[in-house]
Amino acid sequence: MNESRQEPSNALAAANRRPSVMLLGSDQSSVKAALSRIRPILAEHATIVLEDFTFQQDLKSIEADFALVLGGDGTILRSARQMGIRQRPVLGVNLGKLGFLADLSVDALIKVFADVCAGKFSVIDHLMLACRVERDGQPIIDRLGLNEVAVLGGPPYSIMDVDLYVDAELVTTYSCDGLIISTPVGSTAHSLSAGGPILRKNLQAFVVSPISPHTLTVRPVVDTADRVYEMVVKEPNADTSVVVDGEMLQVLTPRDRVIVRRAEPQFQLIEVSGHSYYRTLRNKLGWGGRIQLVQDD
DSSP states (O other): OOOOOOHHHHHHHTSSSOOEEEEEEOHHHHHHHHHHHHHHHHHHEEEEEEESSSSSOOOOOOOSSSSEEEEOOHHHHHHHHTTTOOOOOEEEEEEEEOOSSSSSSSHHHHHHHHHHHHTTEEEEEEEEEEEEEEEEEEEEEEEEEEEEEEEOTTTTTEEEEEEEEETEEEEEEEEEEEEEEEEEEEGGGGHHTOOOOOTTTOOOOOOOEEESHHHOOOOEEEETSSSSSEEESSSSSSOOEEETTTTTEEEEOEEEEEEEESSSSOOEEEEEETTTHHHHHHHOOOOOOSSSOOOOO
């Protein structure tokens, strides 16, 4: 599938109006400090239609051209889940540590915000996942995710067997500490820590990464997002759980199936000039193509 890249600048420019913006984030001192700096420029170039720093507002009925999310990548994950089936373009301002999705600093935002409001940006669509847990064939919980679904063993932390099915066909049984099904966005998160590959964020594919597999032959697998993935743990530990984007969703029983498929909505990330994907990899993950030699004094 081709990359999904939108150019909204013509639409905003043709409308000849101030864009409407949602302000989202957490109720932390760093967010309040950032707001005190950026409010003048926000007021100059945009109309703020909503401010929510508790993740409690229902955003489906809010009319906004884009969302300005203040925080780290975890804040963006929560904001994407809060927007639900009606995703809006997101401009992320990094107030956390890594900031892979929240790529702009406060200083950078101040420099580019006028251009963003004039429509000088691109929107990159990203795959989201839909996770359903079924018990005895009946759905008991559904969750939209952006990063990954992970089945984790939990206490007493003994190795467990996870059956993986793809389109209802048994692929293999992993003996491991856990199993991750990740989107390309999530490929730089938990999946990467488990030894998975990095996928370009707008590819339409999933990564299956076992955590500490008890074999030398098991490797992460990349497959199309057009398939349905199922995980079954026939003998779970007492606290074996399914986790979506870092949030525990459900303690699993032998009667449960964790089903992962492409979600209908797509996460939309605003990309401004000078902030490319590979630049982010280099700067945020310390990615280098050669060994840096250190000379002795």
